[in-house]
Amino acid sequence: MNITLDDIARRAGVSRSTASRVLNNHPHVNPAVRERVWQAIRDTNYQPNHPARSLASRRSQVIGIVIPQPINALFADPYFPLLIEGIAQICNERQFSIMLELATTTTTDGNPYRLIGQRGFLDGAIVASAVEDEFLLQWLTRETIPVVVVGRITSHTSIPYVDVDNRYGAQKMIEHLLEQGYRRIATITGPMNIVAGRDRFAGYCDALTAAGLPVVHELVIEGNFSEQSGYNAMRTLLQCDPLPDAVFAASDMMALGALKAARAAGLDVPTDLALTGFDDIPLAAAMTPPLTTVRQPIGELGQSAARLLLDWISSAATQPAVQQVVLPTELIVRDSCTRSW
Amino acid sequence: MNITLDDIARRAGVSRSTASRVLNNHPHVNPAVRERVWQAIRDTNYQPNHPARSLASRRSQVIGIVIPQPINALFADPYFPLLIEGIAQICNERQFSIMLELATTTTTDGNPYRLIGQRGFLDGAIVASAVEDEFLLQWLTRETIPVVVVGRITSHTSIPYVDVDNRYGAQKMIEHLLEQGYRRIATITGPMNIVAGRDRFAGYCDALTAAGLPVVHELVIEGNFSEQSGYNAMRTLLQCDPLPDAVFAASDMMALGALKAARAAGLDVPTDLALTGFDDIPLAAAMTPPLTTVRQPIGELGQSAARLLLDWISSAATQPAVQQVVLPTELIVRDSCTRSW
DNA sequence: AGCGTAGTTGGAAGCGTTCCCAGTCAGTGG
DNA sequence: CCACTGACTGGGAACGCTTCCAACTACGCT
Structure with a gap:
């Protein structure tokens, strides 16, 4: 036919x-x-005919993007879209196609990763998550195709990854607040079971320590990157006495939640309280007041991951030439932490 | 091995x-x-082995999602992510995988759709765009695999599509403004070469006409869904005398731009001017004041498209059982059009 | 004339499945 | 006791391509 x-x-x-x-x-x-x-x-x-080609050549010219998170949390911020966009740019250049594996439903055997099991389907995969998920790690170690992780994975050092320098980004943010004269700086952290959450908190500690200030226990509240958790955390912080003069939320969404809580309590940002975030999602610039935050080069992150993976695939080696890529972040200063006096 | x-x-x-x-x-x-x-x-x-299976069975259990837009505009709002999420849910249920075709770079022959040309690669495709693109339409008519379009395509009536009822959604919005007592209602439309832009404008006209009001030429400004275009359009509207008492922007991003322009001119929303949008992006609820808008069931849209396509594929028929699906929208009333008197 | 060599070509053996077509075997009704 | 059925099973031909290997050609060299 x-x-x-x-x-x-x-x-x-x-x-x-x-x-x-x-x-x-x-x-x-x-x-x-x-x-x-x-x-x-x-x-x-x-x-x-594509299948015939892959069958005969044992190459598919397809890579997978694996996103293990529950899908409803997936697109709350534009992180994944931008990442995918970066990956797609490189893939298009090199004539590779992209399979999207959104691990939504768990299959009967509990393994949410279905697609990536198929032999000969993928030449490689990018795992877009730093969540240390049991099935994922199991799969990672067993898999025979090249896999690159976006976001540091601490438990498997042999797996190549690309990441942004969360720690130093957070540190620079706190340093900026210190320069502005803030001294009682609270933080709403990300989840501690995610490396990015831990790294950003570590940066917060780095800056305080370097300035000779203590990390005060009551000024550190753990959130989960969501707006709601930011709101809740802020309500807790509002009970501190004296109040913090600045709050560093480890994500912009949490900063938004915190802003709402502060406002509900009659506090003005930045007059009564400085507030900063992390991520620089589009909403950050549109907020009232515009939010000071840390920008991650998400597109470049995707590009780097794709380059690393595709180079690895074409080299046909056991290990990639480059094992890790860490990209710098950028401090974006806006009005939400402008000292008025 | x-x-x-x-x-x-x-x-x-x-x-x-x-x-x-x-x-x-x-x-x-x-x-x-x-x-x-x-x-x-x-x-x-x-x-x-996947390729061997597809080769022998002439089925791949893979569908493509084709996104023809230039990629930088792609993820400006969460439309595509939500759509993909909806598609993915259905695909996961039915053991289908998803290929992502982001038509970023045009290849040498000018055809940005590379992947979808490969025989045997895809069992079907969902085209996520109502932009009437030359190459796309050419491909659509030539293609032998089932294809469903998200967003109405007026030029090829034989192609199955799913869409939201943009027209009626806009109409309900204007009706709400009329009920609130607004009479001089301006609109910032979407691009008129996109069906959604035309449909939303048509709904605006419907409501005015039904209320016995004329569509005033100087109160209709064409935008392109972007924040910048909303800003510019608002500046034009501010020169009207008398000023409009309400502005319906055909996208939330344009509403945001319009808000900034209105504020810059010293007008308060909603005291001096009502402002409404369309889409209900997350930013809409976070704006000050929260934006009245029209919510589209984007996830359901993706689900419907996927169901239509997968049913069609499994039926092995020339035409799908259902040719078109149109989903209702929902009016979300917030503070941006609350009459204060 | 003989020979190696490099460029060019065709033949044929896979690649790992699916699926059609016979074939076997036990059970059933006449 | 003999077809006859129907559940079950194996053989083998596709599916459409890549790639190894051998062969053929023309050429220039010894």
């Missing part, structure tokens, strides 16, 4: 082998023959 | 055919044999 390579070969008066060589740009084909084959391809609007 | 179905068959003491039958849940297999084969599969941790 469909046109096959045999049809092309016949039309061009060559063998299937030669037609295949032309299609794959192999050397050692007579230019005249090459042109004849291309002509036949054009005439017939021939499209190679 | 990898375990094949032959290995399983040998291990279970049956033929490859029988092993295949067990794997695919075919009837007419002795229960004892069936169990022996499953045992072998479990013992060896066997995973079927």
